[in-house]
Amino acid sequence: MNSSVIVFPGSNCDRDIAVALEKMQFKNKMVWHKETKLPKSDLIVIPGGFSYGDYLRSGAIAGKSLIIDEVIKAAKSGCLILGICNGFQILTETGLLKGTLLRNRNLKFINKDVNIKVINNKTSFTSKYKLNQILKINIAHNEGNYFTDKDHLNKLKNENLIAFQYCDVNGNISDQSNPNGAVENIAGIYNSKKNILGMMPHPERMVDNLISNTDGINLFASIMN
Amino acid sequence: MQITDKIIENHGLTKDEYKNIQKLLKRNPNLLELGIFSAMWNEHCSYKSSRIHLKKLPTKGKQVIQGPGENAGVIDIGDEDAIIFKIESHNHPSYIEPYQGAATGVGGILRDVFTMGARPIALLNSIHFGSPSHPKTKSLLNGVVSGIGGYGNCIGIPTVAGETKFNETYNENILVNAMAVGHAKKSKIFYSKAKGVNKAVVYVGSKTGRDGIHGASMASAEFDENSEEKKPTVQVGDPFTEKLLLEACLELMRDDSIIAIQDMGAAGLTSSSVEMASKGLLGIELNLEKVPCREENMTPYEMMLSESQERMLIILEDGKENHAREIFKKWDLDFVVIGKTTNTGNLTLRYNDNLEGEIPISLLSSSAPIYEREFSKKRVPTDKIKIKDLKKIKLEDALLKILSSPNHSNKSWITNQYDQMVMCDTAQRSGSDAAVIRIHGKDKAIAVTVDSSANYCKSHPYTGGKQIVSENWRNLISVGAKPLAITNCLNFGNPENKEIMGEFAECLDGIKKACEFLNFPVVSGNVSFYNGTNNKNIDPTPVIGGVGLIKKLVQPINHMFKGNNNIIILIGKTFGHLEQSCYLKENYSIISGKPPEVNLINEKNNGEAVLNLINLNLISSAHDISSGGLITALSEMSIGSNFGVKIKKPKKLTSSIEYFFGEDQSRYILEINEKNLIEVEKILQSKNIYYEKIGFTQDNNFEIEGEMKISINDLFKVNNQWYNNY
Amino acid sequence: MKFAVTVTLKKDVLDPQGKVVQDTLANLGMKSLKNIRQGKFFEIEIEEKNQLKAEELINDMCKKLLVNLIIEDYKISKL
Amino acid sequence: MKFAVTVTLKKDVLDPQGKVVQDTLANLGMKSLKNIRQGKFFEIEIEEKNQLKAEELINDMCKKLLVNLIIEDYKISKL
Numbered sequence A: 001m002n003s004s005v006i007v008f009p010g011s012n013c014d015r016d017i018a019v020a021l022e023k024m025q026f027k028n029k030m031v032w033h034k035e036t037k038l039p040k041s042d043l044i045v046i047p048g049g050f051s052y053g054d055y056l057r058s059g060a061i062a063g064k065s066l067i068i069d070e071v072i073k074a075a076k077s078g079c080l081i082l083g084i085c086n087g088f089q090i091l092t093e094t095g096l097l098k099g100t101l102l103r104n105r106n107l108k109f110i111n112k113d114v115n116i117k118v119i120n121n122k123t124s125f126t127s128k129y130k131l132n133q134i135l136k137i138n139i140a141h142n143e144g145n146y147f148t149d150k151d152h153l154n155k156l157k158n159e160n161l162i163a164f165q166y167c168d169v170n171g172n173i174s175d176q177s178n179p180n181g182a183v184e185n186i187a188g189i190y191n192s193k194k195n196i197l198g199m200m201p202h203p204e205r206m207v208d209n210l211i212s213n214t215d216g217i218n219l220f221a222s223i224m225n
Numbered sequence B: 001m002q003i004t005d006k007i008i009e010n011h012g013l014t015k016d017e018y019k020n021i022q023k024l025l026k027r028n029p030n031l032l033e034l035g036i037f038s039a040m041w042n043e044h045c046s047y048k049s050s051r052i053h054l055k056k057l058p059t060k061g062k063q064v065i066q067g068p069g070e071n072a073g074v075i076d077i078g079d080e081d082a083i084i085f086k087i088e089s090h091n092h093p094s095y096i097e098p099y100q101g102a103a104t105g106v107g108g109i110l111r112d113v114f115t116m117g118a119r120p121i122a123l124l125n126s127i128h129f130g131s132p133s134h135p136k137t138k139s140l141l142n143g144v145v146s147g148i149g150g151y152g153n154c155i156g157i158p159t160v161a162g163e164t165k166f167n168e169t170y171n172e173n174i175l176v177n178a179m180a181v182g183h184a185k186k187s188k189i190f191y192s193k194a195k196g197v198n199k200a201v202v203y204v205g206s207k208t209g210r211d212g213i214h215g216a217s218m219a220s221a222e223f224d225e226n227s228e229e230k231k232p233t234v235q236v237g238d239p240f241t242e243k244l245l246l247e248a249c250l251e252l253m254r255d256d257s258i259i260a261i262q263d264m265g266a267a268g269l270t271s272s273s274v275e276m277a278s279k280g281l282l283g284i285e286l287n288l289e290k291v292p293c294r295e296e297n298m299t300p301y302e303m304m305l306s307e308s309q310e311r312m313l314i315i316l317e318d319g320k321e322n323h324a325r326e327i328f329k330k331w332d333l334d335f336v337v338i339g340k341t342t343n344t345g346n347l348t349l350r351y352n353d354n355l356e357g358e359i360p361i362s363l364l365s366s367s368a369p370i371y372e373r374e375f376s377k378k379r380v381p382t383d384k385i386k387i388k389d390l391k392k393i394k395l396e397d398a399l400l401k402i403l404s405s406p407n408h409s410n411k412s413w414i415t416n417q418y419d420q421m422v423m424c425d426t427a428q429r430s431g432s433d434a435a436v437i438r439i440h441g442k443d444k445a446i447a448v449t450v451d452s453s454a455n456y457c458k459s460h461p462y463t464g465g466k467q468i469v470s471e472n473w474r475n476l477i478s479v480g481a482k483p484l485a486i487t488n489c490l491n492f493g494n495p496e497n498k499e500i501m502g503e504f505a506e507c508l509d510g511i512k513k514a515c516e517f518l519n520f521p522v523v524s525g526n527v528s529f530y531n532g533t534n535n536k537n538i539d540p541t542p543v544i545g546g547v548g549l550i551k552k553l554v555q556p557i558n559h560m561f562k563g564n565n566n567i568i569i570l571i572g573k574t575f576g577h578l579e580q581s582c583y584l585k586e587n588y589s590i591i592s593g594k595p596p597e598v599n600l601i602n603e604k605n606n607g608e609a610v611l612n613l614i615n616l617n618l619i620s621s622a623h624d625i626s627s628g629g630l631i632t633a634l635s636e637m638s639i640g641s642n643f644g645v646k647i648k649k650p651k652k653l654t655s656s657i658e659y660f661f662g663e664d665q666s667r668y669i670l671e672i673n674e675k676n677l678i679e680v681e682k683i684l685q686s687k688n689i690y691y692e693k694i695g696f697t698q699d700n701n702f703e704i705e706g707e708m709k710i711s712i713n714d715l716f717k718v719n720n721q722w723y724n725n726y
Numbered sequence C, D: 001m002k003f004a005v006t007v008t009l010k011k012d013v014l015d016p017q018g019k020v021v022q023d024t025l026a027n028l029g030m031k032s033l034k035n036i037r038q039g040k041f042f043e044i045e046i047e048e049k050n051q052l053k054a055e056e057l058i059n060d061m062c063k064k065l066l067v068n069l070i071i072e073d074y075k076i077s078k079l
């Protein structure tokens, strides 16, 4: 399978995701944001980091870059798109995903392992997980507080477009298990066609037991499937 | 312009120093030249008060590739790999503007490391604040922590370790020391020594603004009520630009375009150009109208003294200009040839062809003043504390008091604000004795940690100096790393004061002694004097940053208990030294007597034995004993793990307080699975190591037989409340 | 010509920053504070003599980059 | 009573955000843009009928929390 990782000035999880993809046997290419053509890809990843320093609004400036038009085209033709952390923020800025990521409610950067629940396991990104499986994944962000309007929220629920929700070890989804204030504890969402996934937690950080755990592996394995 | 006494004073120069400048130049300097002298001759750049003492430090060893004298120290970790690291202070700027001060401190130390060709792989920090009840402490803490995180998170380098302490000695003068650690190929290390005449001198990075002008002299002056006025010199960090600069420099470093490279740190363009030329015994000529400026109408004086961040100076090989320019263009950074190397030996400054200043480089570097300042020695304090004379406090209450104190409380409120995982090589995050970072793509790892013990150093500087190096060594051993080398940041008060200078000299003697004995050389460092306000000086606070090597990372070892019914072994002798202890300070507010003695022979033997046991995979967890003594260390091993302990009271005990809270050195606690016990004891006995089997792990409860029993959940709560309630 | 642009979060969008600021001010004893909302401010200088054209340009900048129209409102005023 | 507070970086202080925004707008084809600086904006409502007193209160808030006087300037205006 061919994957492409888009690199913006200020991306800083680009190497991490590339390592994870290669470990999972993807044929991966790094694509610099000034390029105007995408290599043939089955999966496009917009990695985490601080594209353009997160200045103005996180993801806003990267959302205007040349390569984004290509990503939008690819998305429309059904290519899988995965936006992690800053990548999720960029996807919302381009309109590929709806809603927005506000500042964490405690106004602090948060880095820790949190539990998230797999809400829909019938997608290309999650088929290898069990429904309601609880994963322990690392988060690292300033703006992870997902917000969207009522109509869209209803749509997310009705069409089963919520990918992950923050929960506690036992799977309870509550305010206490919400690290950043996201509406309905949302940690990741799909577009209607479910070929685009945006998520705040970093699955690429969870592919190696020596460093953390391997809860992220099945995300990549699902895509590979 | 007439150089008046007032101008000289404003430049932080003494009258004698000014006379010396006139004599050396054989004329009066103009204002630009005076500014340059002041920048190069101040304490921060010239090390005039510290240099003769720093010379004593051991800096050599088989593992050392480059000791002090370059932007950072370089050590060998086998194969093709080198580790490059250094620590630096940003105390004064952080007190004035905590967020930006701390952020630019991180940015500055990162440049020191990647200017030598390393990709930074870890950040550490040592931060000291005043008493929590001091009105400024809370906002300083908030600002500094978010500034450190803000910079490191954005540039994408994990902040993995550090220390945070509160003490009223820092009420008016906090300490913010940042350490960066990078990885390079041994064959691809870059130095700052210029070579060859007529080589292009290139300015890269951000534009120059008026920020930080006189920053270096500010770092060399005491605070007073007028410090507020110095505020406009505060610099703003731009981690995004630094990330671009980092990537652009590393890209250019892949081939052999660079002759020399130097970051613009304190005293910016001045010190970077002088340093490169001075090391190469060359001259350098700059055409200042070419300097990329952010503000209009900047004068040569402002350009030379600006401390704008995120800038570098590079001397390029002939014919490489276009290639290099392309790279910096790709990363949207300024790239301008602003001058060339010469054979005149002078720093020559032109602006639109007018000669604005010319100074022989040697006057700025080797002729800079060196002071052999007077100092007084400190006697070993003899006051003894008799436990019997103190109001009795229950063991459990005393422990809870320590665990809930700001200095011993769990620091996750801080460390959760730092991205510790980015780069995906952090095998042990903050919280244990040292962090462990895997070398990317390999199966070896390094361990890193920073330590200080200001009250020990205040009480008896020599012992304190020895202790702090030893503690650092112990922390590296505890995660299974072989200690290799250190960097040090020496935070002291006013060196013109005899006692302070004595603290400095004697701390260094202690550091030297321990480093020599433990084969733990100093490869880089930084001195920060004048930490104090209106003659109130901080306690001497040398901070040691250590690096160790784990040759093959199988499973990182840390301090958390791993299982039920495992044996707990205490390595090292317990005498019950309570003077200067955390027990007396937290429970009785008593700070007196001498610090615990460090027997370096025991230190080395105990440490090597523990490392050996870890390497043989015989240990489940390990932790060194430091502030708070045995019981505090044991509870740290329980908190966060799922296991408590059951500890027997030793038979020959005089006082359980002394046994459990004494801060005797060179001790470790090891958790051992029963099946390994025979083997472990055999090894310890064969090496003549003193040890005691003090109990075993158990579910749920933290228990000292006949003294106390508390659930580990309660222990956890007590230890985790302070920051959230502050 | 110089313009000021203020960007504020729409009424029904949660403003975590404003809320923390408000709580903090209340803790500092500012009792009479009723409401505070935080936004962004831009000072923009452009080379354009015709005010109408200039305003159109600024409007364009807002729509294209400065403002996230889904959650933010904005106001332009001449300085 | 309602007030607007605008907070801007002092003149000589580096504005990394403003710079990136400026470059981006230029890349988007906004040629006539000369300069852009980014700041903060607060909309504050307080319960106080006396305008002088109200302004004093707002001023107090700015000094105590909203503004970093070391690197920022601010302006208060009634809405």
Ligand SMILES: Nc1ncnc2c1ncn2[C@@H]1O[C@H](COP(=O)(O)OP(=O)(O)O)[C@@H](O)[C@H]1O
Pocket: B044, B045, B054, B057, B067, B068, B069, B070, B071, B072, B073, B086, B088, B112, B265, B266, B488, B489, B490, B522, B523, B524, B525, B526, B527
């Ligand atoms: N306490 C110290 N111990 C060892 N070396 C030191 C110490 N202080 C400074 N040095 C060395 O002196 C040199 C100059 O230090 P410094 O001025 O801080 O460097 P920079 O100019 O890169 O900021 C460096 O090589 C540094 O490692």
Ligand SMILES: [Mg+2]
Pocket: B071, B112, B263, B265
């Ligand atoms: Mg340097």
